Amino acid sequence: MSKVRVLVGTRKGAFILTSDGKREKWDVSGPHFAGWEIYHMKGSPADPDRLYVSQSTGWHGQMIQRSNDGGQTWEAVGNKFAYDGVPGTHQWYDGTPHPWEFKRVWHLEPSLTDADTVYAGIEDAAMFKSTDGGQSWNELSGLRKHGSGPAWQPGAGGMCLHTILIDPSDPQRMFIAISAAGAFRTDDGGETWKPINKGLRSQYIPDPNAEVGHCVHRIAMHRSRPNVLFMQKHWDVMRTDDAGENWQEVSGNLPTDFGFVIDVHAHEPETIYVVPIKSDSEHFPMDGQLRVYRSKSGGNEWESLTKGLPQKDCYVNVLRDAMAIDSMDSCGVYFGTTGGQVYGSADGGDTWAPIVRDLPAVLSVEVQTIA
Amino acid sequence: MIRVVLPPHLRNLAGVGSELRLEVEGSVTQRSVLDAIEAKYPMLKGTIRDQVTGRRRPFLRFFACAQDLSHESPDTALPDEVLQEKEPFLIIGAIAGG
Numbered sequence: 261m262s263k264v265r266v267l268v269g270t271r272k273g274a275f276i277l278t279s280d281g282k283r284e285k286w287d288v289s290g291p292h293f294a295g296w297e298i299y300h301m302k303g304s305p306a307d308p309d310r311l312y313v314s315q316s317t318g319w320h321g322q323m324i325q326r327s328n329d330g331g332q333t334w335e336a337v338g339n340k341f342a343y344d345g346v347p348g349t350h351q352w353y354d355g356t357p358h359p360w361e362f363k364r365v366w367h368l369e370p371s372l373t374d375a376d377t378v379y380a381g382i383e384d385a386a387m388f389k390s391t392d393g394g395q396s397w398n399e400l401s402g403l404r405k406h407g408s409g410p411a412w413q414p415g416a417g418g419m420c421l422h423t424i425l426i427d428p429s430d431p432q433r434m435f436i437a438i439s440a441a442g443a444f445r446t447d448d449g450g451e452t453w454k455p456i457n458k459g460l461r462s463q464y465i466p467d468p469n470a471e472v473g474h475c476v477h478r479i480a481m482h483r484s485r486p487n488v489l490f491m492q493k494h495w496d497v498m499r500t501d502d503a504g505e506n507w508q509e510v511s512g513n514l515p516t517d518f519g520f521v522i523d524v525h526a527h528e529p530e531t532i533y534v535v536p537i538k539s540d541s542e543h544f545p546m547d548g549q550l551r552v553y554r555s556k557s558g559g560n561e562w563e564s565l566t567k568g569l570p571q572k573d574c575y576v577n578v579l580r581d582a583m584a585i586d587s588m589d590s591c592g593v594y595f596g597t598t599g600g601q602v603y604g605s606a607d608g609g610d611t612w613a614p615i616v617r618d619l620p621a622v623l624s625v626e627v628q629t630i631a
Numbered sequence: 632m633i634r635v636v637l638p639p640h641l642r643n644l645a646g647v648g649s650e651l652r653l654e655v656e657g658s659v660t661q662r663s664v665l666d667a668i669e670a671k672y673p674m675l676k677g678t679i680r681d682q683v684t685g686r687r688r689p690f691l692r693f694f695a696c697a698q699d700l701s702h703e704s705p706d707t708a709l710p711d712e713v714l715q716e717k718e719p720f721l722i723i724g725a726i727a728g729g
Contacts, residue, residue, distance in 0.1 A: 320688065
């Protein structure tokens with residue numbers, strides 16, 4: 261019987277939640293790396309027992325940890341992220357030039373086919389690649405140097421490269437997203453990049469339709485249809501059907517189209533999930549009610565999913581890397597909150613239950629479906 | 632030999648107790664002590680000083696003999712008491728966070 265392993269990164273350590281295919285009873289392991297911020301933890305699709313972890317603190321900076329046994333033991337690997345050449349400047353919050361400085365790794369995306377190949381999205385925004393299991397890292401500097409880099413500006417959370425999607429049908433094609441620069445695509449394995457933000461409209465930048473400058477919070481893809489992407493932007497839920505060449509808004513009847521997470525059902529490419537958040541100045545659900553919204557039509561028509569979620573006095577946030585989908589026959593959906601709860605649904609979102617309630621603030625959630 | 636006290640997170644990372652004893656080659660300075668730490672415990676690279684710039688991480692301080700040596704040149708000799716193992720070289724994390 262298959263089992264699932266949920267990888268949870270929090271402000272004060274990592275936790276691993278495991279269950280059988282029923283997903284009713286859970287074992288909780290952790291905290292791993294107690295006291296450290298775990299921005300992200302993800303397993304290799306090529307070898308599910310190979311896990312990569314981004315571990316950091318303000319005191320000691322960045323560590324990368326690797327496991328070869330599903331998180332029972334760990335090994336510190338390379339943590340030197342040196343920008344390629346003279347890094348130059350990007351824009352600071354006040355519009356002045358500011359040197360590129362490494363701060364932390366937000367996201368680790370293992371290759372779909374090689375357990376030793378992994379990509380890192382970092383702050384200040386850049387993408388790195390390792391082909392030796394994380395021992396050494398090299399910048400894919402074509403992204404930062406493609407032309408618009410000096411105009412990128414940080415969002416309130418920092419100038420982070422937080423999303424990396426690899427096209428399963430063509431690993432040379434990848435999509436990434438940066439707050440607050442926008443979405444970008446490479447078709448040659450990361451050598452060259454282009455902004456793919458046409459159709460995004462952001463009232464908070466001088467030219468709402470600019471080529472870059474959009475605060476993209478998250479992008480999601482279904483592996484069977486890699487040219488269709490869904491995006492939760494600072495405001496607006498968007499979709500593209502042509503690999504990012506053009507985007508259309510699909511916020512439809514959402515009560516608010518601000519939010520951070522977005523994800524796609526494992527078996528239904530038009531079924532997508534978001535967690536609407538009240539506004540950019542009030543990072544909690546509307547009316548104290550934690551509601552996941554599901555669209556079965558690829559956007560525009562949304563239904564609220566509330567069964568098992570708190571519908572009173574709930575003022576948590578769900579951060580951009582904190583939702584994940586398993587690939588069991590009855591698709592599981594998971595998300596973590598800044599209040600330390602991790603909720604799971606084993607029926608595609610119809611009903612929910614907390615797996616854990618009292619972790620530190622959750623930064624990221626990933627799930628592995630293990631045969 | 633030199634005595635070195637690490638902050639708790641780094642003790643856990645390196646799998647060591649509260650105090651290290653290290654052989655330091657050549658003159659004993661902040662730089663040579665940190666070189667010796669990183670050579671013996673490579674997992675600590677980047678956690679005390681930035682790997683690219685070589686600068687002390689901003690939330691850490693270096694103390695010895697009741698003095699703050701953090702702003703000394705990394706090539707200044709450490710106090711004799713440290714060389715004689717009477718006093719440890721202390722790497723201290725700032726009181727910060729929540």
